Amino acid sequence: MAWVAAMQLLLLSSAARASITFGVDMSSSPRLSLAEAAGGGTGDYDDDVSGAGGEGDKGAQLIAGSPIVAGAMNSRLKALTSSFARSIGKQLDYCIKDTETEWNKAFDFSKDTSFLTNCMKETKGDLEQRVCTAAEMRFYFESLLDSGDNGETNYVRPNLNCNFSSWIDGCEPGWACRAGDDQKIDLQNAKDIPYRALKCQSCCPGFFCPHGLTCMIPCPLGAYCPRSDLNISTGICDPYNYQPPPGNPNHTCGAADIWADVVTADDIFCPPGFYCPSTIQKLPCSSGYYCRKGSTSQTRCYKKSSCPPNSATQDITIFGALLVVASCLVLLIIYNFSGQILTNREKRQAKSREAAARHARETAQARERWKSAKDVAKKAGVGLQSQLSRTFSRNRKQSSGQAAQSPGPSKVGDAGRKKSNLTDMMRSLEDNPDSDEGFNVEVGDKALKKPTGKQMHTRSQIFKYAYGQIEKEKAMQQENHNMTFSGVISMAKDHDVTARPAIEIAFKDLTLSLKGSKKKLLWSVSGKLSPGRVAAVMGPSGAGKTTFLSAIAGKATGCETSGLVLINGKIEPIRGYKKIIGFVPQDDIVHGNLTVEENLWFNARCRLSADMSKADKVLVVERVIESLGLQAIRDSLVGTVEQRGISGGQRKRVNVGLEMVMEPSVLILDEPTSGLDSASSLLLLRALRREALEGVNISMVVHQPSYTLYRMFDDLILLAKGGMTVYHGPVKKVEEYFAGLGIVVPERVNPPDYYIDILEGIVKPNLNPGVSVKDLPIRWMVHNGYDVPRDMLQSNSDSESSSRGSTGHASSHDDAGPSIVSVLLGNVKDILVQKKDEYDYNKTSQDLSNRNTPGILRQYRYFLGRCGKQRLREARIQGVDYLILCLAGICLGTLAKVSDETFGALGYTYTVIAVSLLCKIGALRSFTLDRINYWRERASGMSSLAYFMSKDTIDHFNTVVKPIVYLSMFYFFNNPRSSIWENYVVLLALVYCVTGIGYTFAIFFQPSSAQLWSALLPVVLTLIATQQKNTIFADLCYTKWALEAFVIANAQNYSGVWLITRCGSLVRSGYNIEHEILCIGVLIANGIVFRCVAFFCMVTFQKH
16 A cells, blocks of 8 residues: 555646646645545544554545645645635725735645644544635624624634534634535635534634634634643643543543734734744744744844843833933034024125225225325316416417418327327216216226126125115215205216116095994095105004005005095006015014115015116115114014014114115105114115105104104194194295195294194194194195085084084984994994905905016015024924924823734824824914915015015924834834834824814914914814724724824734734724824825915915
8 A cells, every 4th residue: 555655646746836836726626635535535533443553544545644745734824714715805904905916814824834744644644634724714703893893702603513502622722623525625715614523623723613613714824822721720821721521531622712813912922022923933032133023033123222032022212311311412402503504694795795895995985095096187287278378379380371272281209199098097087977986997908897786696795886876875965065956956966776667646535444343444535646756654543644654555455445546647546566665664574584674685685676687786775874873783683572683663664674675656654753762863864765766655654752752744734633734835835825824833832733732632723713733734725725525524513513512412413322232343344344355355366566576486585595594593482392292202201102903003093192282383483473474465465475475484394204203212212113204104194194184273362372273183083083983983083093093003013823812902092003094084185185275374364
């Protein structure tokens, strides 16, 4: 019979190789068991047949112990698990991404088939009759999932072999039986459970036999499934947790009985500190390696990390400690040297600027010396000419007679001589004494001429050009005696003034009233504001001075406007000219973390014409700095509440300079002299007078000007309470007009103060008969031939009658006013209408200014540069943010260790909350601090999109760096199984998402409310996401997607014996392993959506 066994072995090995190579399904063809092949088809194994001592048994054992047969059996098991995976794959698609790959990781025993060889020897070749089919494996796992919900994980449902009427030894845990030889066992059959009740014995090592099934299932890779030993003291089969059936002494302890999640039963998991290359072999972890629970191989530790023998994890806290030290050093460097980059750059610019200014001063001094020498030479030349005329008078007559006799012209030797360089220099200076460089010096045949503004590119050339022009203007002003009339004429002739479009604003019967409450703010105001003149708007408090200027500038929102406003005689919207209209608000709205020059230069670049050269823009900025007296503080930070900067008066002048640098045609100022001393006010008004010389239409609200300032205004607009005009005309004629009404200004009293005291009721003058203070607006309208509205006459008569009436009459009319509800509704309506008007004003309208300002992309570049400077100066605050993130990473990484049961869900939950909170608080600063500045810049025509995109672009640096800062601490202290790159991608998407949410809070809410929402929202959404699983509310929470992405990234690294644990954890959490990319996409989409919402709120909602 030996030769028969050899032939069978040869055929079987050939068939096994063919099945492996070509994928032939051997189970589909008729086959004999190994015992039958070796024993010539003898009968079944039963308890009466010993099976020992025969040649057939020896042949069967020889074949069963062959590695080739074991390899063939391994192929059968792979085909079995593949079939089972296909049948159950759809049910487990939430936890298994690639079914074939995952099951091969769990059941590919090709590296070590020794347990199969041993089992085949032990079962004498009938292993295939004992292995569970796909139907039995499916039945086990379905029972496991169903019983897990009931808390009974060690029992399966009754079946064909184990039920209430039939319970054999093979039904006990750790035992199995074989099927009969007449049964055709198809391992890939996923529908029918075969009958197994023969030759029951303990389960082979490397397999587990569930309680309630009579078949064996191979233990997955990463498991350790030896045969158990009976613990006499406890009666438990160690290392498993089951007992042999009582009353049956022949029933010994078997092998493993269950494969479930690690929480329910971790008996078969390869213990930490060991690795199991096969399911029957357990080896200790070597030094320099670490072995996590369920490992099949050793993992090398990082260099310098602590990994003694039997290490379960590598101790990499030393890397975290080193990173903490390195981070502290970097933060200290940032904290102490963050301003050096900009400071060094400013020093280089200052040196170049000072050199150019020194060159311009020296050139101006040389020009003055040359003029003085030329004047002396002219005087000496006049005296010499008179002497020569007397001495050579006779020769002149003689030479004239000789000339008459000679027919041809006589050639004098010196007449054809070329002009010398000195002659050219003298005549050049005489023709153009006010040139920028003084004179041109010829060297050989080349003249070093000063290039024009468009030809300049270097910094020194630009500054020389600018300071040359400024020195020229200084000399002209000094010669013209402080802007006298002759000086004005001289400047108009000698100075090339930039051509600005002249705008005349005329208004007739201009009336403004609130749309809800119908309260009148301005009442029938008529007049005009002319270019080239400076008008002062004065009046008592509540007279509507600021409202009047806002109406002129088109900024009066929430009001009903009646009357006419003409622009250069045409009915045109004033908002169409907003690019050339400068409006200086009452509050000093200036960027405190920028220098004076940076504030002015940014406004000049964004609001001047894009066609203007850089040199000309620098000239405009330098001229404004010079005229406002800001040279000494040009490189000083304006300052904020936390950081001290320039003084209040200097800040006021910078506030005015922001509008002067854009060369407006109309300049409107709201109380620009408030808070300034007399010298600063005089300096400011002189600068405005110079702007008026260039045709700028200037009007300003002034409180209590000195007499000197008062005389520098061209026109005066005096308003009474209620927004009615008392006087609108030249300053020179105001006293004459009021004198005609009987109002004479006493000596040593400032006229505007006296008139305002009269309108306020503080002073009661001796008016002409029939004239009262309340009649002054009507008197002015009658004086100019304006139509007086009937309601104004009626109101005036009512006020007079009420003042003459008794107290009883006054009290009788108290109840006739509007109700509280109507007033409240009117106020609400005013607010809503105001918001609509603000949006209509700021939205894109037809541009009538003909000024081609920089487009969105160029403005984006300008905004990007400004925002970058602000971030560099706020580097200390950023450093504090990074330090807090480091501390949060250390604390959470140390306290919330990764748990294999939940794949680190607890630590990741804390991570989502902490990172969301800290990054939102940091994002609030991007828009909260600059909100008022944005409103001013937007009203002047700057691009809102460029502003928003520049802020977001700069914040991308934090979006990229903050996850690195946090993970550098959290990852090395927590040491999860997922890679640092997988964690970084999720954290990057999370930071991007929460930054967009922070933008929305910063723009929509007030700062205190925004901070409260930023702190509460992550906690609330995390509770909803973890408690309300698989609901629409959880899907709307970004924290759910972030936590799911973290858990999935970590769970993917648990394979083999961890499959059931992975599936159980994911199904409890409601996560799907296929949603990894979806989670990242949802977080990024949330970030984009919230940024769009933030931008919409920014351009729609505006504080009044």
